[in-house]
Amino acid sequence: MSDFRDVVILLPGITGSVLANAAGKEVWAPSAGAAWRAITSFGSSITGLELAGDDADDGVSAPRLVADVTLVPGLVKIDGYSRIENYLVEHLGLERGANYFPFPYDWRRDNRVSARRLESQAMAWLKTWRERSGNAEARLVLIGHSMGGLVARYFIECLGGWQATRALLTLGTPHRGSLNAVGFLENGMKKGIGPFGLDLSPLLRSLTSVYQLLPIYPCIGTGAGELQRIAAAAEAGLLTHVDAARAHAARAFHQEIQDAQARNARDEAYARNGPTLVPVVGIEQPTVQSVQVKDGRIELLNSHDGSDFGGDGTVPRVSGTPIEMGDAKREVYAAEMHGALQNADGTLANLRGVLTRDRIDFRKFQRAEDAAMLTLDVDDVVLPGDPVAVRVRASEGNPRISVTLTLVATGEAFDEPLARDPEPGWQQGIFDLEPGIWRVTAHAEGATPVSDLVVVAAP
Incomplete structure (x- = not known):
């Protein structure tokens, strides 16, 4: 049985899950062969993935993650998830189907839909693992790559998942959005290889995600003038293919997470035992950060208000950090492209470091023999004729504690053992002591x- 105490779940990004239709036929399954078949014979199946609405069940399911490195020419580059899966299982000692699970999901839909399904499956997996391992704690x-981090965030903050979650690691998650989505919606996406063409514009514009x-x-x-938000620009007619109402609704999704996190943060239990959030942020890659509209045409700019902050080629650097962590300075950075961020050596090493940190008792490395810490309580000044009261508490156990009292002016010192204090643990x-400055x-x-200093006042 795995000796890793928790259940690890990997959530892929948009397009990172295989999609199958109601008949079980895989209609989005990028691989070396499927890429060409999609462009030739499966084009209608892919465009048939257009959403009529998030409440309409069209029978599409997500049976597995996109596995390996693949290239759909002119459309998308996917580095797959096999490497990160294998790395987690091997280096953390996880057991597939016991305390490691991938979470494929229908990436077309509202992320709330996927978060609710995550809630159901994750809590069932955790219940089974607790019973099997005997570890009730x-x-x-x-671990959420790209949009998968948004699904995880909604589960944690809005659906109460924080009470069962130890950590969330987001890899290139667009916590504040990505300009590539603007390009998708405005410019469309008609890509062709040789004589074959596939217009994905209607599909992309139908997706809530x-x-x-x-x-x-x-x-x-x-x-x-000043830069505008997406919905306002759509209402003003600057963005002709962006539905302003849907843009407002999408903004409300992010606001819902932000408001829920702020409420949770006021909960003492959340502050004490809530999940650790570690954002892995891609940098040093040319990344679209704003849009310039002129004469009815849009230009995607690798800068924001004149400054280039970079990113991972898809998600701007500023978007890789959750809003509440803007001043926390806890990001982990990787100079890697978005589609490969989940498999980068630096990312994997950081994941392993974060997830195994609690196996190390750092107190053992203060000094070879140090296993406990002491708390010292002594007044700053003692009036003439009054004794000096010293109280000490150990962080662990009940060791025999002594104090060395040193008169600073002369260096004269003597040791004295302490006795039990009326307050438990002290x-x-x-x-x-004679007048002067003493080191205790x-x-x-x-x-x-x-150590601390105390002044014994002269009469």
Whole structure:
């Protein structure tokens, strides 16, 4: 049985799950062969994935992750998820189907739909693992690549998933959106190979998920005045293929996460035992960060308000950080492209480091013999004729504690053992000291010494 205590779930990004129709036929399954078949004979099947609405069940399912490196020429580059899956299983000692699960999902739909399904499956997996492993304290560890991080965020913050989640690691997740979505919606996506063509514009414009990838910050400019938000630019007629109502609804999705996180943060249990959030952010790649509209045409710019902050080629650097973590300075950076971020050596090494950190007892590395820490309580000044009261507490166990009292002016010192204090866990000593400045050093076997100064006032 795996010795990793938690259940790890990997969530892919948009297009990262295989899709099958109601008959079980895979209609989105990029691989070396399927790429060509999609462009030739399966074109109608792919365009048939257009959404009529998120509430309409069209029978499409997501049976598995896109596995390996593949190229759909002119359409999308997918590095697949086999490497990260194998790495997690091998280096964390996970067991597939026990405490490791991929979470393929229908990436066309509202991310709320996928989050609700994640809630159902993740809690069932966790319940089974707790019973099988005997570890009632096991929790969830979620790893979300790209849009998968948004699905995980909604589950954690809006559906109460934080109570069962130990950590969320987001890899290139567009927490504040991606400008590529604007390009998809405005310019369409008609790609051809040789004599074959496949117009994906209607498909992309029908997807709620694409709208939920739109930037939430002002990013549309005309060359005059301030940058505008997506919905406002659509209402003003600057963006002709963006549905303003759907853009507002997509912005509400992000606001829902933000508001829920703010409420959760006021909960003492969330603050004490909520999930650790680690964003892995791609940098150093040319990345679209704003849009310039002129004469009815849009230009995608690798800068925002004149500054180039870079990104991973798809997600701007600023979007890789969740809103509430803007000043936390806890991001992990990788100079990698978006589609390969989940498989990059640096990303995998960081994942392993974060997820195995709690196996290390860092107190053992303070000093070879240090296993406990001491808390020292002594007044700053003692009035003439009053004794010096010293109290000390150990963080672990009940070691025999002594203090060394040193008169700073002369270096004269003597050791005295402490006795039990009336308050549990504390030990105390009362000392009559001559006037002067004294250094009080508490020490115990297997503990780090701690010192403080006290002034014994002259009469």
